[in-house]
Amino acid sequence: MTEASSDVPTRATAASAATASTTDRADGNGAQATSIVEAVDVHKRFGSLEVLKGVSLSVERGEVVVLIGPSGSGKTTFLRCINHFEKIDQGRISVNGRLIGYRVDAKGNLREERAAEIARQRAEIGFVFQHFNLYPNKTALENVCLGPRKVRKISRDEAEELGRRLLQRVGLEAKFDVHPAQLSGGQKQRVAIARALAMQPKLILFDEPTSALDPEMIGEVLAVMKSLAAEGMTMIVVSHEMGFAREVADRVVMMDDGVLVEEGPPRQIFDHPAHERTRAFLAKLL
Numbered sequence: 001m002t003e004a005s006s007d008v009p010t011r012a013t014a015a016s017a018a019t020a021s022t023t024d025r026a027d028g029n030g031a032q033a034t035s036i037v038e039a040v041d042v043h044k045r046f047g048s049l050e051v052l053k054g055v056s057l058s059v060e061r062g063e064v065v066v067l068i069g070p071s072g073s074g075k076t077t078f079l080r081c082i083n084h085f086e087k088i089d090q091g092r093i094s095v096n097g098r099l100i101g102y103r104v105d106a107k108g109n110l111r112e113e114r115a116a117e118i119a120r121q122r123a124e125i126g127f128v129f130q131h132f133n134l135y136p137n138k139t140a141l142e143n144v145c146l147g148p149r150k151v152r153k154i155s156r157d158e159a160e161e162l163g164r165r166l167l168q169r170v171g172l173e174a175k176f177d178v179h180p181a182q183l184s185g186g187q188k189q190r191v192a193i194a195r196a197l198a199m200q201p202k203l204i205l206f207d208e209p210t211s212a213l214d215p216e217m218i219g220e221v222l223a224v225m226k227s228l229a230a231e232g233m234t235m236i237v238v239s240h241e242m243g244f245a246r247e248v249a250d251r252v253v254m255m256d257d258g259v260l261v262e263e264g265p266p267r268q269i270f271d272h273p274a275h276e277r278t279r280a281f282l283a284k285l286l
């Protein structure tokens with residue numbers, strides 16, 4: 001089922017477009033700290049089902065935001081809207097001061113960008129999936145090299161050097177030439193993280209990166225994510241790994257039924273949640 005097709009303008013105001021370009025200028029000067037992600041009043045419907053009901057979230061450069069909430073609350077959909085895997089029905093999302101997936105036409109309406117431009121924008125946003133989404137017929141190294149070679153047009157040698165370096169970084173120097181079927185879940189997810197890093201993203205979105213893993217492999221993936229956070233990567237992480245969230249998150253955001261219910265530092269949200277919906281959700285987790 002489709003929503004806003006490319007010739008149907010999404011509802012948005014000229015004012016919101018002006019805000020986006022202001023952010024752009026500030027960013028260009030490098031003088032001001034700006035948000036990497038700016039989502040404003042995002043609505044998303046699948047047919048008659050409204051899944052996102054006005055979600056607004058800003059994420060600062062270098063910030064780690066952990067998104068929690070019950071199954072079906074819209075967490076995956078929200079992440080997918082940020083890199084325009086999904087079109088939005090209302091509102092706007094910008095990354096690094098640029099609207100994602102849309103441009104503003106002469107009348108101030110949002111129009112969907114051309115596919116090539118969307119691909120270019122998406123290349124700057126890493127996405128790590130719950131089920132890895134590696135190419136099964138390619139080796140670990142090929143999985144990591146493919147994006148830089150196709151999108152960044154770098155040479156095979158350069159791409160392979162980059163790929164080896166990144167696989168080493170996630171502890172997989174022994175697995176360059178191995179296919180995904182011969183890797184454990186934790187190893188597959190580390191290849192997927194190396195693949196995201198290969199595009200030199202400004203931001204990485206993680207959608208329940210450890211929830212498909214056997215318990216003994218969760219730690220090795222979280223350790224890689226922790227090291228990325230320590231190096232200043234901006235990350236939005238859908239995860240219910242409380243230990244990770246307490247240690248690494250700058251902010252925990254609770255989503256329920258298509259809205260952000262509350263947000264705050266991990267200790268505040270986990271130990272003193274303000275909302276009944278957060279309390280009920282956390283009680284079920286423990």
Ligand SMILES: Nc1ncnc2c1ncn2[C@@H]1O[C@H](COP(=O)(O)OP(=O)(O)O)[C@@H](O)[C@H]1O
Pocket residue numbers: 046049051069070071072073074075076077078
């Ligand atoms: N492509 C789709 N088509 C129709 N409904 C969808 C689609 N993707 C997600 N949904 C519905 O949107 C709601 C939110 O899903 P999702 O974003 O996956 O939630 P979460 O990640 O929090 O579990 C659910 O009711 C789900 O069934």
Ligand SMILES: [Mg+2]
Pocket residue numbers: 075076077207208
């Ligand atoms: Mg999900």
